[in-house]
Amino acid sequence: MEEHVSANAVSEKYVTAPRTDAGAAIFELEGVAVTLPSGQTHRQILEDVSLRVREREVVGVVGPSGTGKTTLLRVLSGLLRPSAGTVLLDQKPVLAPTQEAVTVFQDYSSALLPWRTVERNVALPLEGRTSKSERRARVLGALEIVGLADRRDDYPWRLSGGMQQRVQIARALVLEPRVLLMDEPFGALDAITKGSLHDQLLDVQAKTGATIVFITHDVEEAVYLSDRVMVIHGSPGRIVHEVRTELPRPRDQIATRDLPRYNQVRHELAQVLRDGRIS
């Protein structure tokens, strides 16, 4: 990893190099369409979405609002069954949520249980499934990963927004999932908090080897975090573009954003988001 320190040297070397540690396909979507009832009629939200996510990959999905980003994530998590097409997680059809792929929601304040302390929030998915001592150890481990072990006895609403979101991430990590699905995880946070959470998330990903699929409307966030960014566009939404960021890891808030490749990807995505295609 030492050779990654100099940003320029890194950019020379990695501009076209694919990530080598990404493994076999973990998510496979083929021809997925979603139609939801809307009033008296039905509205098609997603159309013909096919994609593949490989193990240990970080995939960002960007798109304007109302193009079905959240719907896509709900399909991946098993919270929503598509009206057509297949969704495979590790070659098995996704019919309901599983602990293999856990969702982190955007609205952390309504996704945490306000009557439970931080520790008991994180313990929720393990209750009745593990021994008490194992549960305690895993909960503390997850809280240490997100740096909140010392706030375990606080109620979540006593914490800042960024900390609450980290509690939610810890609650997902405690299940040791293979995939973290994140719906605009940092959308409600200020820029400084966002930046530090980006790095913490990448750190967590490096430690746990989890695959991450996240949704955002922030192009910079998508480029900074991802190995691959997909653009979802139109109504009904479909994936109109896909780009490998080919940025070196570990990423650095300053050095990575100074790389020519960073700006190149950012431009490309901004253009697709504006025009719906590459011109």
Add this chain to the structure above:
Amino acid sequence: MVGSRKRAFARFNWLGLGCIVAVLGVWQLVVSTHLISYSSLPGPIQIWSGFRSLAGSGGGLWSAVEHTVQCVLLAWVIGVAIGGVAGLLIALNPTVAGWGNASVDLFRSLPVVALIPIAILIWGTASKTEVILGAYAALWPMLINTAGGVRGVSPRLRDVARTMELSRWETLRKIVLPSTGGAMLVGARLALATSLVICVVAEMLGLQSGVGNQLVLEQGAGQAGRTWAYILVIGVLGLIANAGLTKAVRMIFPGVSAVSERAVQ
């Protein structure tokens, strides 16, 4: 200790107390100077002496209070239990909702007071009638609030329960009940107030014991001071019931009350 006593002293609503004292003073003044003089409106001093004669030995106040409190509490417990369970079932089970919703709307709009004479015809003038009526009255606020609370559980928490693969029972116990807790407590408080009113009215309309019955007897005997004393006793019972329930909730469910008190902080 001294500090906390001082703080409690400062927090006490002295202005509110002063206002009540002033109203009592004006009331007494108006009655004493014969500005207003109805035989049925005695001054506070006469009411106080009426209260003292009732509270003394053979006055009958305490046995009446005991009877009413027992009936109200028993009715409340029964009504809250039935209403709570029925509210949960109606909100959670579409089949039950389909069968039950229309009946709930119909029966809860029947005024319970109007059912009192019929209940007395059916079950007589024993305490049983009072408890049944009080429980029936307590059932509705509990049912409506519980069902409303369950329907108000945020869809996001249901998503969370599903992603965590919680079973139906776990979801009910760990997500639905705690987040409905606040609404259920509101229902329970309303239920207590309602069952107190209905029990007292039932006592007034024909049962042979309790403060409502005593109130009517004193009225018939032309004892204005004692009648008023009973009215105030009933008011104080309501106050104590409400305050006691709030305090009990804070002790028994610290988590739920911490959440409901978070708005204050």
